Amino acid sequence: MLLRALGEAAHKRGSRFIEFGVRSLAVATGTHETTVARQLRELSRTEHPMIRLAAEGRELRADLYELVIxxxxxxxxxxxxxxxxxxxxxxxxxxxxxxxxxxxxxxIERADGELISADIARTSGLSPKAVTHALELMAAWNMISRVDGRWHIVKETSLRTLAEYFGVLEAIGRQMQRYRSERALWLQWLLKRALSSEPVLAGPADDYPYWQYGPPDEEQTIGGLLYAEAS
Incomplete structure (x- = not known):
């Protein structure tokens, strides 16, 4: 799923180079940011990696990854x-x-025509048992329907409405609010270090838990922070 998130990011940016923080990718994949960080390391270190660490993150910049074939x-x-x-x-x-x-x-959504269960298992690469369970689950929520043994999408059923009903949108909102708070703490820490003329990067003896926080929005700069502080 993480590779799909990176592919989506690359498609939106029109580049094979992706500089999205682990928190942005965590929102996209529905996982924890520490899980994303671990998976990025594992994916870039496999025998035949599909991503490459092009540049390590520093200060306000996230790690830069390149999609490779x-x-x-x-x-x-x-x-x-x-x-x-x-x-x-x-x-x-x-x-x-x-x-x-x-x-x-x-x-089902991307198929050229309506599919039977065996077709779905073959095209998705999933086991027939797993496919059957997923089909029954989604049919129960009227997301899909079977006619003459073939499955199709029920377009009248809104995925967003279902997500709201399940409480997922609220959970995502809480996740993003936590990330905004962490970004604010990260910015405050960087600004404090910059104003005191101390090194910006944290060391093992620093009391700031730098490993817990990611960078802020890409548009933000230390110069902008200093200007705002001075004014």
Whole structure:
């Protein structure tokens, strides 16, 4: 799911280089920021990595990652046409219904025609048992419907409305509010260090828990903070 979030970010930016903080990616994937940080390290250190750490984050900048195509997949990637449509990481409703349901829903959504259960298992790469469970779950919430053995999306059912009903949107709001508070603490700490002419980067003996906080919005700069403080 993290690779999908990186792909979505790259698509929106129009670049294979992604500089999104772990908290932004945590919101996109419905996970904790520490989980995202660990997964980024693991993905960049695999035998055939699909991401590469291009530059380490510093001060207000997040780590810069590059999406790469391993050599063993390059020929296949170059011969396959890009299918039109949006790239989704994890849409809010699937925080409640699960990743398997997200993959099954997308398989039906992106299909050229209506699919039977076996088709969904084959195109999604999921087990028939997992697919059956996800289909039954989503059918119970009227997200999908089966006619003559073939599944289709119920377009009248709003994924956003379901997410709101499940309390997911409220949970995301709390998550983002916590991140805003942490960014504010991070900015205050950087500003204090800058005004006192001390090194900006924290060391092991510093009392500030720098590992808990990520960078602020990309538009913010230390110069801007200093100007605001002086005025």
């Amino acid at each position: 391993p050599d063993e997949y390059r020929t296949r990637a170059e011969t396959r046409a890009w299918r039109p449509g949006k790239i989704h990481a994890l849409r809010p409703v699937f925080r409640e219904l699960g990743v398997v349901a997200a993959f099954v829903y997308e398989a």
